[in-house]
Amino acid sequence: MGELTHFDEQGATRMVDVSSKPVSERFARASGRVVMAPTTLKLILDRGLSKGDVIEVARLAGIMAAKRTGELIPLCHPLGIDAVELKIAPRGDSTLEIEASVRVIGRTGVEMEALTAVSIAALTIYDMCKSVDRSMTIDRVRLEEKRGGRTGVYLRRETADPDTDRA
Numbered sequence: 001m002g003e004l005t006h007f008d009e010q011g012a013t014r015m016v017d018v019s020s021k022p023v024s025e026r027f028a029r030a031s032g033r034v035v036m037a038p039t040t041l042k043l044i045l046d047r048g049l050s051k052g053d054v055i056e057v058a059r060l061a062g063i064m065a066a067k068r069t070g071e072l073i074p075l076c077h078p079l080g081i082d083a084v085e086l087k088i089a090p091r092g093d094s095t096l097e098i099e100a101s102v103r104v105i106g107r108t109g110v111e112m113e114a115l116t117a118v119s120i121a122a123l124t125i126y127d128m129c130k131s132v133d134r135s136m137t138i139d140r141v142r143l144e145e146k147r148g149g150r151t152g153v154y155l156r157r158e159t160a161d162p163d164t165d166r167a
Contacts, residue, residue: 013075014075015075016075016077016108018108021107022107023106023107024106024148025104025105026108026109026146026147026148026149027103027145027146027147028101028109028111028113028115028147029099029100029101029102029145030099030100030111030117030141030142030143031098031099031100031140031142031144032097032098032119032122032139032142033096033097033138033139033140034095034096034098034122034125034136034137035095035137036094036095036135037094037133037135038093039133040136041090041093041094043129043132044096045090049128049132051128054124054129055088055125058086058098058121058124058125059086059121061120061121061123062084062098062117062118062121063086064120065116065117065121066102066113066114066116067084068116069112069113079104079106079108079113080106081102081103081104081110081113082104082105083103084100084113084117085101086098098121099118099144100114100115100118108149111146115142115143119138123138126138142156143156144156
């Protein structure tokens with residue numbers, strides 16, 4: 001495991017200097033899910049909530065959040081993101097799965113942007129549906145894949161236990 005890079009030799013917090021890193025294509029994909037009552041998912045899919053189309057509002061919120069990650073996470077670099085895509089789809093009768101893909105040509109990766117997009121999309125779903133289902137849970141927010149940069153490719157391996165990251 002590598003060293004923590006957001007601290008200098010004296011332990012003071014710092015923003016990592018990426019000025020000497022080469023510019024390259026960076027990509028990250030993250031996922032998460034919102035688990036809810038089957039009646040809540042049916043309302044979402046039927047567009048039966050008074051607040052509007054939950055999936056489209058959550059998709060837009062996730063895209064907007066990815067673009068503002070540098071403002072939300074103190075030591076993240078603000079990036080001119082080249083592309084963000086969010087997929088939100090039902091899984092079974094009580095889950096919405098969220099997947100965000102982010103791409104940039106730059107000196108630092110976009111893992112945090114992908115994770116932020118998923119998290120904010122999930123929180124938006126919760127916010128829009130809490131009047132009918134306060135027992136919803138947001139879970140499994142995680143990095144699935146990243147490409148580019150010094151560390152190259154990371155691809156999450158499948159796990160034996162779907163509720164953990166450990167086989």
